[in-house]
Amino acid sequence: MAHVVIVGAGQAGAAAAAKLRSLGFDGEITLIGAEPAPPYQRPPLSKAYLLGEMEEERLWLRSPEFYTEAKITLKLGTKVTAIDTVAQTVTTADEVIPYTDLILTTGSTPRHLPAAIGGALEGVYTVRTLADVDAMRTEFREGRKLVIIGGGYIGLEAAAVGRKLGLEVTVIEMAPRILQRVASPETSTYFRILHQDHGATILESTGLDRILGDSHVIGVRLKDSRELPADFVIVGVGITPNSFEAEHAGIALDNGIATDAQGRTSAPRVWAAGDCASFPLNGAQIRIESVGNAIDQAELVAENIMGAAKDYIPAPWFWSDQYDCKLQIAGLNTGYDKIVTRAPDGHAVSFWYYRGDQLLAVDAMNDSRAYMVGKRLIESGRSPDPAKIADPATEMKALLKA
Numbered sequence: 266m267a268h269v270v271i272v273g274a275g276q277a278g279a280a281a282a283a284k285l286r287s288l289g290f291d292g293e294i295t296l297i298g299a300e301p302a303p304p305y306q307r308p309p310l311s312k313a314y315l316l317g318e319m320e321e322e323r324l325w326l327r328s329p330e331f332y333t334e335a336k337i338t339l340k341l342g343t344k345v346t347a348i349d350t351v352a353q354t355v356t357t358a359d360e361v362i363p364y365t366d367l368i369l370t371t372g373s374t375p376r377h378l379p380a381a382i383g384g385a386l387e388g389v390y391t392v393r394t395l396a397d398v399d400a401m402r403t404e405f406r407e408g409r410k411l412v413i414i415g416g417g418y419i420g421l422e423a424a425a426v427g428r429k430l431g432l433e434v435t436v437i438e439m440a441p442r443i444l445q446r447v448a449s450p451e452t453s454t455y456f457r458i459l460h461q462d463h464g465a466t467i468l469e470s471t472g473l474d475r476i477l478g479d480s481h482v483i484g485v486r487l488k489d490s491r492e493l494p495a496d497f498v499i500v501g502v503g504i505t506p507n508s509f510e511a512e513h514a515g516i517a518l519d520n521g522i523a524t525d526a527q528g529r530t531s532a533p534r535v536w537a538a539g540d541c542a543s544f545p546l547n548g549a550q551i552r553i554e555s556v557g558n559a560i561d562q563a564e565l566v567a568e569n570i571m572g573a574a575k576d577y578i579p580a581p582w583f584w585s586d587q588y589d590c591k592l593q594i595a596g597l598n599t600g601y602d603k604i605v606t607r608a609p610d611g612h613a614v615s616f617w618y619y620r621g622d623q624l625l626a627v628d629a630m631n632d633s634r635a636y637m638v639g640k641r642l643i644e645s646g647r648s649p650d651p652a653k654i655a656d657p658a659t660e661m662k663a664l665l666k667a
């Protein structure tokens with residue numbers, strides 16, 4: 266009997282298993298996850314869950330009954346330690362499990378700072394898993410001092426939670442601007458001002474020398490010798506794809522586990538999806554670290570296991586919640602040469618990225634309509650006249666009819 270084994274019971278793993286069943290796959294499905302919790306969504310970990318406004322069960326992607334009813338064998342708290350692509354098996358502490366198809370959805374691990382500069386002190390946290398956030402939640406008490414290393418989305422979301430709960434928050438960013446790796450200068454500026462307006466201190470072009478403390482963190486020293494006191498520190502300096510087991514199995518890596526356009530790795534009948542997987546786009550192997558990508562890639566792999574032979578055409582979308590601002594992003598702005606700003610009122614703002622006449626991406630702040638319309642335009646390959654975008658009188662939905 267066919268047996269699809271999925272390693273990594275997160276966003277992508279759960280999506281692949283559910284999609285296989287919805288497509289009528291009637292073989293065995295085993296979904297193996299190292300964490301004890303059933304597959305759950307991570308975005309609230311740095312938002313509503315960290316703020317204490319969401320129960321753990323609401324993070325779960327499906328109820329435990331779903332897996333029983335769909336005949337998906339869920340092995341939680343179970344790490345796959347080896348893959349044999351010739352014998353077609355995976356190994357855990359307890360068993361060797363044969364597969365006919367294997368999907369690697371192993372996600373990623375946050376980068377840690379070296380112990381030599383204080384990265385292993387008590388009170389230094391990263392934000393990836395439920396366990397990470399459960400460990401740090403009690404630190405978020407009014408009046409305490411939080412230093413965040415790294416001004417990416419996760420760091421900034423944690424900063425917003427900190428300010429909302431009355432902490433003194435400082436974000437240290439080595440690059441000239443926060444969000445530099447992922448956003449335009451305009452979007453960075455929007456969020457810098459948003460944080461400053463809420464009382465967070467944002468230090469850009471500022472390197473960390475070391476985290477201070479004997480066993481527990483007491484502060485940080487910056488490259489310019491300034492010292493800042495800290496009760497705790499969050500490190501949000503990016504992730505590395507989890508490819509250890511794949512690499513040991515001889516599966517090709519290139520910016521993560523390399524796949525072809527259909528989600529196949531270099532090993533026969535082994536597929537990959539989500540944060541751990543790179544795919545070909547415009548001559549490079551790229552990875553997209555987002556929920557939308559994890560789901561779409563995983564569902565595509567399920568379809569291709571069922572024989573669809575479809576290529577992955579990414580339709581990226583992303584969001585971030587900070588204070589009362591909802592950022593929604595559609596498309597990828599890589600290679601843009603022009604930004605058009607739309608500011609229909611004092612609250613909603615969107616940045617529209619063009620290369621020549623082609624619309625590439627939209628960043629919408631507090632403007633769901635601009636996001637929805639922009640997303641549909643990008644996905645259907647249409648590029649409205651920038652003058653119309655900039656004109657606050659333009660009715661957004663009319664752009665879809667043009």
Ligand SMILES: Cc1cc2nc3c(=O)[nH]c(=O)nc-3n(C[C@H](O)[C@H](O)[C@H](O)COP(=O)(O)OP(=O)(O)OC[C@H]3O[C@@H](n4cnc5c(N)ncnc54)[C@H](O)[C@@H]3O)c2cc1C
Pocket residue numbers: 272273274275276277278297298299300306307308309310311343344345346370371372373392393394419507510538539540541553554555556557559582583584585586
């Ligand atoms: C705090 C936070 C906030 C985020 N906010 C947003 C957001 O607002 N919007 C957005 O689009 N994206 C957001 N993301 C990113 C998004 O959550 C990820 O891109 C997505 O979870 C990737 O899904 P995945 O299935 O590839 O990996 P994961 O969901 O990480 O799942 C991988 C799983 O595989 C397990 N695993 C790894 N190795 C093994 C092994 N050898 N054996 C067994 N199990 C293994 C891991 O333990 C993990 O549970 C956020 C991420 C974080 C951490």
